[in-house]
Structures are given as C-alpha cells and as structure tokens.
Amino acid sequence: MSHPPAKPTLRADAQQNVTKILDAAVACLSRNADASVSEIAKTAGVGRVTLYGHFPSRQALVDAALTRAIADGEHVLQALDLTGDPREALDALIKSSWLLVAQATAVLEAAQATLAPGRVQELHAGPAQRVDDLIRRGQADGAFRADLPANWLTSVLHHVIHGAAIDVAKGRLESTDAARFISQTILAAYSKAGA
Amino acid sequence: MSHPPAKPTLRADAQQNVTKILDAAVACLSRNADASVSEIAKTAGVGRVTLYGHFPSRQALVDAALTRAIADGEHVLQALDLTGDPREALDALIKSSWLLVAQATAVLEAAQATLAPGRVQELHAGPAQRVDDLIRRGQADGAFRADLPANWLTSVLHHVIHGAAIDVAKGRLESTDAARFISQTILAAYSKAGA
DNA sequence: CTCAACTCGAACAGCACTGTTCGGGTTATG
DNA sequence: CATAACCCGAACAGTGCTGTTCGAGTTGAG
Numbered sequence: 311m312s313h314p315p316a317k318p319t320l321r322a323d324a325q326q327n328v329t330k331i332l333d334a335a336v337a338c339l340s341r342n343a344d345a346s347v348s349e350i351a352k353t354a355g356v357g358r359v360t361l362y363g364h365f366p367s368r369q370a371l372v373d374a375a376l377t378r379a380i381a382d383g384e385h386v387l388q389a390l391d392l393t394g395d396p397r398e399a400l401d402a403l404i405k406s407s408w409l410l411v412a413q414a415t416a417v418l419e420a421a422q423a424t425l426a427p428g429r430v431q432e433l434h435a436g437p438a439q440r441v442d443d444l445i446r447r448g449q450a451d452g453a454f455r456a457d458l459p460a461n462w463l464t465s466v467l468h469h470v471i472h473g474a475a476i477d478v479a480k481g482r483l484e485s486t487d488a489a490r491f492i493s494q495t496i497l498a499a500y501s502k503a504g505a
Numbered sequence: 506m507s508h509p510p511a512k513p514t515l516r517a518d519a520q521q522n523v524t525k526i527l528d529a530a531v532a533c534l535s536r537n538a539d540a541s542v543s544e545i546a547k548t549a550g551v552g553r554v555t556l557y558g559h560f561p562s563r564q565a566l567v568d569a570a571l572t573r574a575i576a577d578g579e580h581v582l583q584a585l586d587l588t589g590d591p592r593e594a595l596d597a598l599i600k601s602s603w604l605l606v607a608q609a610t611a612v613l614e615a616a617q618a619t620l621a622p623g624r625v626q627e628l629h630a631g632p633a634q635r636v637d638d639l640i641r642r643g644q645a646d647g648a649f650r651a652d653l654p655a656n657w658l659t660s661v662l663h664h665v666i667h668g669a670a671i672d673v674a675k676g677r678l679e680s681t682d683a684a685r686f687i688s689q690t691i692l693a694a695y696s697k698a699g700a
Numbered sequence: 701c702t703c704a705a706c707t708c709g710a711a712c713a714g715c716a717c718t719g720t721t722c723g724g725g726t727t728a729t730g
Numbered sequence: 731c732a733t734a735a736c737c738c739g740a741a742c743a744g745t746g747c748t749g750t751t752c753g754a755g756t757t758g759a760g
Binding site: 344455457458461462465466468469470472473474476477482483491494495496498499500501503 | 539650652653656657660661663664665667668669671672677678686689690691693694695696698
C-alpha cells in the first residue's frame with residue numbers, strides 16, 4: 311500500500327494542478343464544446359505548456375475530463391436509493407443531480423466531436439444504464455406509460471435536462487426553479503394517457 | 506416594374522446556383538454547426554470561389570441560410586389553422602412541420618456561434634411568437650397546465666423536437682415514429698396534473 | 701541546503717480555414 | 731455568333747489552434 315508501483319515521482323503540488331485543469335476543462339467544455347487548450351489552461355490558472363506536461367494531447371484531456379464528469383455523476387447516482395416508487399425515485403434523482411447530469415451531458419457532447427464514438431459509448435454506458443433500468447422498471451410496474459419505448463423516454467429526459475441547463479446558462483430560467491420544472495414536466499410526460 | 510433597379514445583370518443560371526448553395530448550407534449547418542465553407546461548396550457541387558462570389562463572407566452565408574430556414578418554417582406555420590382546440594392544433598403543428606422546425610433550430614444553433622445575438626433573436630422572433638401564442642392560449646383555455654410558465658413549455662417543445670432530430674440522425678429513432686412520439690410526449694407533458 | 705521535480709513564457713513548425721487574386725474556360729442571352 | 735456574365739482550380743497571405751522545444755525561474759521533498 312505504501313508503495314504505489316508505477317509512479318516513481320509525483321509531487322503533491324503537481325497532482326493538485328491536474329485537478330485544477332480537469333475542473334477548468336469540465337467547466338469550459340460544458341459551456342463551449344470546442345474550447346481551445348489555451349482557454350482551458352487560462353481558466354485553470356496554469357500555463358499551456360504545463361497542461362501539455364500532464365496530458366499529451368487535447369484528445370487525452372477531453373477524455374479525462376469526460377471520465378471525471380461521468381464519474382462524478384455516477385457517484386451521486388450510486389448514493390441514491392432507486393428501489394422505491396419509480397415516480398418518487400425519478401423525482402429524487404432529478405432534484406439531487408440534474409445539474410451534474412447536465413454538466414456531464416454537455417461535456418459528453420463536446421467529447422463526441424473529438425473522441426472515437428466507441429470510447430464515448432463506453433464511458434457513458436454505466437450511468438445511462440442505471441437510469442434506463444429505473445424507467446423500464448417503472449413501465450413494468452405500471453407507474454410509467456408503456457405506449458412509448460423506454461429509450462425514447464430516457465432520450466426525452468436527457469434532452470429536457472440539457473435544455474434546462476442551456477436555459478439557465480442563458481438567463482431564461484432561474485436555477486432554483488429548474489429542478490421543479492424538470493421533475494413536473496417529466497413525470498407528466500411519463501404518466502399513462504388514460505390516468 | 507420591368508426594370509428592377511439595383512440589379513443590372515443577374516443571369517438565370519446564377520440564381521439557381523445561389524439556391525443550391527443555400528440548400529447545401531442548411532443541410533451542412535444543421536448536421537455540423539461549424540461546417541467549413543469548402544464543405545458547403547462541395548456539397549452544393551460548386552467551387553469555393555463561386556460561393557464567395559455570391560456571399561461576401563461566411564457570416565453572410567450563415568445569415569442567409571438561417572433566414573431561409575426560418576422563412577421555410579414560417580411558411581408552413583402560416584398554412585396551418587391554429588384557431589381550434591389547442592391540443593389538436595399543437596398535434597397538427599408537430600406532425601406537419603417538426604422536421605422543418607428541427608432543421609431551422611439546428612441552423613439557428615449554428616448561427617448562434619458566429620452571428621450577433623441580436624440578429625439571431627430578430628430572425629427567430631416571428632415563428633417563435635406564433636408557437637408561444639398557441640401555448641398561452643391553451644393555458645388560458647384550460648387545455649394546458651398553467652402551473653408551469655409558458656416559456657418553459659415552449660422551451661421543452663423545442664428541446665424535445667431538437668432531441669428527436671438528433672436521435673433520428675444517429676439512427677436511434679425511426680423518422681416515421683418521430684412525429685407520433687413527440688406529439689404524445691408533449692401533449693402528456695402539457696396536460697393538467699389532476700386530469 | 702540541495703536537487704530534482706515542476707512551472708512558465710517565448711517562440712517554432714505544421715495544419716486547417718478564411719478571404720482574395722489571377723487566368724483561362726463555359727454558357728446564357730441578345 | 732459574339733459578348734458579357736459566370737464558373738472554377740490554383741495559389742497566395744493572414745489568422746488561430748495544436749503540439750513541441752528551449753531556457754530560465756520556482757518550489758516541494760529529503
């Protein structure tokens with residue numbers, strides 16, 4: 311344990327810079343899909359050369375940023391109990407982590423432009439499956455409508471969350487309202503037609 | 506009338522090329538927001554120099570493409586009767602023109618990156634107002650829920666349509682299903698909670 | 701204190717895109 | 731058919747980004 315094998319020398323200072331860079335990368339890429347490396351470095355308060363010292367290419371940086379954004383989202387998802395009423399579970403999911411989901415989705419969109427499509431799918435698979443399972447269970451329980459396919463419902467959820475994030479960024483929506491609006495819209499959209 | 510003032514010489518051949526270029530520009534820009542001029546020219550089957558002969562800059566081209574995409578959308582909207590039951594009117598609107606709306610929205614998104622924000626707002630205002638009016642009327646009639654603001658409902662509509670277009674483009678959704686899915690989703694999302 | 705690890709600005713080559721010019725070829729129109 | 735309008739490829743300068751090198755300064759760890 312006290313001997314991390316393949317890392318002969320990594321100063322405490324350096325690793326701290328790496329996280330600063332990743333923070334900046336996630337922030338910039340979720341705002342602007344094709345943010346330049348200079349812009350990310352400046353946002354991180356770091357020289358461009360230093361950045362290239364930690365990530366060999368822009369692709370590698372985007373990959374790392376996406377990995378971290380998705381890991382953050384997955385971490386929040388794992389802390390939630392999704393076993394109760396699908397409606398309540400979905401409501402809790404939205405209210406606790408819509409912002410993280412929106413950020414991860416935005417970075418994912420940025421990554422889609424520059425990363426191999428298989429790699430994107432690979433990283434995104436985990437958390438996406440978790441949400442998909444919840445929706446399918448809701449359909450099987452009769453809590454959600456079954457006249458539309460589950461992957462369409464998940465797609466709607468993603469796009470509504472993404473849209474809300476854009477609206478907040480553009481000042482068209484108060485961030486304090488966002489979670490409530492999303493939840494009420496999605497639950498209505500998922501409810502059975504006859505109900 | 507037989508003397509168009511400021512256009513001393515415009516050959517019939519040339520104007521035809523202009524429309525080919527605009528077609529290509531709309532197609533390319535709705536697929537990829539930052540498509541190059543070369544790519545658009547090649548898609549139009551036209552030399553890059555010819556393109557610059559008709560549009561002085563990339564900005565002007567994007568502006569013209571957006572103007573035409575929105576004009577197309579507005580043309581379809583004007584042909585619709587939106588005075589009946591708001592639910593049926595919205596359903597008809599989606600089924601007749603969701604693809605055009607999606608295309609216009611995509612081009613608009615591309616334009617947002619390169620055009621002045623005021624100009625975008627200016628072009629988009631017309632058709633957007635028309636949809637907004639329909640939704641507000643539906644709320645006043647009691648056909649649509651009123652516990653969420655109208656501009657949020659319009660935002661949801663746009664983002665769901667946009668998302669459906671992306672899903673179709675990526676092969677995750679059959680284009681024959683799209684209109685029905687959008688309509689059923691939106692109508693449920695707009696319905697009153699207690700109903 | 702000392703040294704290696706780290707940081708940083710300046711500057712370079714390579715690349716892609718924009719916008720322009722030149723010269724020769726095509727074609728509609730009168 | 732003759733001319734003016736138009737089309738087009740090649741090639742140029744200018745710009746911004748990527749990825750790299752160099753040399754000098756700063757700082758953490760032993």
